[in-house]
Amino acid sequence: MPQYLRLLDAAPARLFEDAPPADYGRAITATWRLALDRLHGTQPAAAALLEVCACLAPEPVPVDLLLGSERALDELAGLDPDVRDPIVQARLVREVAASALARLDPQSRTLQVKRLVQAVVRDHLGPDGVAGRRRLARLMLADADPHDPGDPVRWPAYAVVLAHVEACRATDDDDPAMRQLIVDLVRYLYRRGDPRTGLDLATTVLERWRRFGDDDPVTLRLRAESANSLRMMARYAEAAAVNADVLARLTRISGPDDPITLNAANSVGADLRIAADYPAAYRLGSDTLDRYRRVLGPDHQRTLYAANNLAVSLRLLGDHRRASALQADALRRQRRLNGDTHPDTLHAATSHGIDLLWVGDLAESRRMLTWSYEGHLGTVGPDHPGTLLAATSLATALRWLGRRTAAKELSEATLDRCRRLLARGHLYTLICLAGVSADRSAAGRHDRARGDTEEAMKVSPLDAANPFMLVLRGNRAGFLSRLGEHGTALAESAAVAEALRERLGPAHPFSIAADVNHADDLARTGEPAAAAALIEEAYEAARATLGEEHPHTLVAGGNLAATPRAGNGTVVRRTVLGAAVARLGADHPVTLDIRAGRRARIILEPNVP
Incomplete structure (x- = not known):
């Protein structure tokens, strides 16, 4: 097929001359050329529009694109001075369709020229004529730039333009408007969730733009957009x-x-x-x-x-209250600026929903993340990266609320999509995988949970000392503990707790959770005094950092009460059990563990950086 297309572009007549019956190809070519000559003689501006279509892709071309560029209309005015008159424009389009060289779709208001007709028209134009019509086509495309690649309402317009960029040699154009269109197209592809196509386009264009120099501002903007695609990949x-x-x-x-x-x-x-x-x-x-x-x-x-x-x-630093306040303000402003269904508003809602989890407002977090998830589904569809992040975050909220079945179903469905749609090692996939492993461990499938976590650690492109990786390593220690590998779990949880304290500080919620988990391993390996000292310290740190009724504080308090040699165990148990019933409900897994005197593990899902 590529060889056929190259021949079609370079010498379309040969395709007819070699095909039986002998006179058929020449006759049809002559008929098309006669129709084009007739159009030139009666409506030269209409002929120019047809020739422009022949220099675009063989896809439908919106009439508004052909007649919406002031710069292109200036040139067409040399062929018909009344070309800006809507009545004249309608007549030109009808004449193009009447020539039988193009098909007019009245419903979509598009013109389409078949590939073979395009080739004959270009052959008729000759190299200089093709170059001129391609330049005119590029003016039309550049002036059709919606200048808002982040708005899904504009994405269909960008998709139309993108389909024709290669055919008219747009990436070779020095026109500032065309160069800006290329930058916008790469950003559109990134925002739409297709970074690979965007990076391919950017890479091709950047090679051709080397002639502008390394400090050219438009080139730098395109490089920045290519980096967005790289990150998404x-x-x-x-x-x-x-x-x-x-x-x-x-x-x-x-x-x-x-x-x-x-x-x-x-x-x-x-x-x-x-x-x-x-x-x-x-x-x-x-x-x-x-x-x-x-x-x-x-x-x-x-x-x-x-x-x-x-x-x-701020969230990654563990300052969740300041993060939540700042994000809440940004979300209010986003809603005023863009409305409730714009992807930027929904992304802000996802981020705020995560912050609400950490400040302990689980019900509001669930409401916020449900709105974000459903909004993403309606606006950008189930396969968009923003939808996948919202789904993963909502599953986390459901998990914290004790709704394990709903969390499991949503996480597993989302993980399937992440694996299919995102690049290997993408952080969204790894976060989702951490949630799935938590669900499997809660169901007693600790070996599968360990395997999930080891898969995430293996494919992650992050450094082993990154807190993201340390969280995964700490989770694996928990699964090892539940599998009876207490010695290995103790060594792992000790290393993770020390590394997180050093990297994030002892008061960071991740460090506190690591201490809670390490204390559990100490208790299980016959070191009750060390376990009691550490869990008491972790409980007080959780109260100070997260608040009295945060789920992690309640787990720490419950573990303290269940740890031999821990002081005030009875008082603490009464306190945290009452708080758990009031805050989480009598049937919440944390409440049940506290009531039964069981130590629990905090399985973390890494924060989105």
């Missing part, structure tokens, strides 16, 4: 390298307050979070948000992106 180190270079160049060229520079700083912040340099991400994010507010105002979309990113950095 789990190529985190490559994305970070691109973003760091782009930010350095833009800061030098345009200054630190330029909006494009600030966009690059936002991206570098995301890379820092993935690399677990949370303090640096927080410092950069705080500075970037301050600059956005000063330059663009508090309600600009880019300012709200920066607010979301800073809230994520």
Whole structure:
């Protein structure tokens, strides 16, 4: 087929001349050329529109695209001075359709020229004529840019434009509007959830744009969009390298307050979070948000992106109350700016729903994440990365609420989609896999849970010292403990607890959970005094950091009460049992463990960086 298409483009007449019956091809070619000559003689502007269609892809072309470019209309006015008149435009379209060289679909208002007719028309035009019509087609495409690649309402328009970019040699064009369209198309593909196609387009174009130099601002914007695609494809180190270079160049060229520079700083912040340099991400994010507010105002979309990113950095640092407050404000502004169903609003709702879990408002978290998940389903569909993250986060909320069956069903369905749709090692998949392993362990399938966790650790592209990886390692220790491998579990949980304390500090919720779990291993391996001392410390830290009624605080208190030699065990048990019944319900798994005097394990799901 590729050879056929190359021949069709280069010498369409040969395809007819070699095919039986002998005169058929020449006759049909002559008929089409006669129709084109007739159109040129009576309606030269209509003939030009047909020739433009012949230089685009053999897909339907919206009439509004053909007649919506002021620059293209300026050129067509040389063939028909009344070309801007709607009545004249309607006549031109009818004449193109009447030539029988194109098909007009009145319902979709599109013209379509079949591939073979396109080839004959291009052959008739000759190389110079084709070049001229391709240039006119590029003007039409560039001026059809909706300039909002993040809005799903605009995605059909971008899809139409994208279908024709290669055919008209758009990636070779130096026109500023066309170059901006290419940048927007790559971002559209990333926002739509197709980073691989976006990266392929960006890679091709960047090679051709080398002639503009390394510091060309449009080239730098395209590189930044290619880094977004790299990150979505789990190529985190490559994305970070691109973003760091782009930010350095833009800061030098345009200054630190330029909006494009600030966009690059936002991206570098995301890379820092993935690399677990949370303090640096927080410092950069705080500075970037301050600059956005000063330059663009508090309600600009880019300012709200920066607010979301800073809230994520705060969450990763363990400052959940500040994260929740900042994200709640950003969500209110997103709703005013974009409405309740825009992907940016829904993403903010997902992020806020995660924060609400950590501040202990489980019911509101579930409500927020249900809204986000259902909104994503309705707006971008079940296979979009935003939908997958919302589903995974909602499953976490259901799990914390004790609704294990619902959590399990949602997590397993989401994991299947993640594995099918996302790149190997994508963090969304690994987070979902951590949730599935928690469900399987709760059902007594500890060996399967261990296997899930080891799979996640194996395919993860992150460094072993990354807290994301330490959380997975700590979960595996819990599954090993439940499988009776207490010595191995003790060594693992000790290493994880020490590493998290060193990396995040002793008051971080992840460090507290690791201490709770390590205390359980100490108790199981015959070290009750050490276990009692550690669980008492963890319980007090949880009360101070998370609050008296947070699920992790209640688990810590329940474990303290169930640990031999722990002081005030009876009082603590009475306190946490009452709080668990009131906060979680009498049938919640945490409540049941406390009532039965069983030590429980905190199985964590890593935070989204």
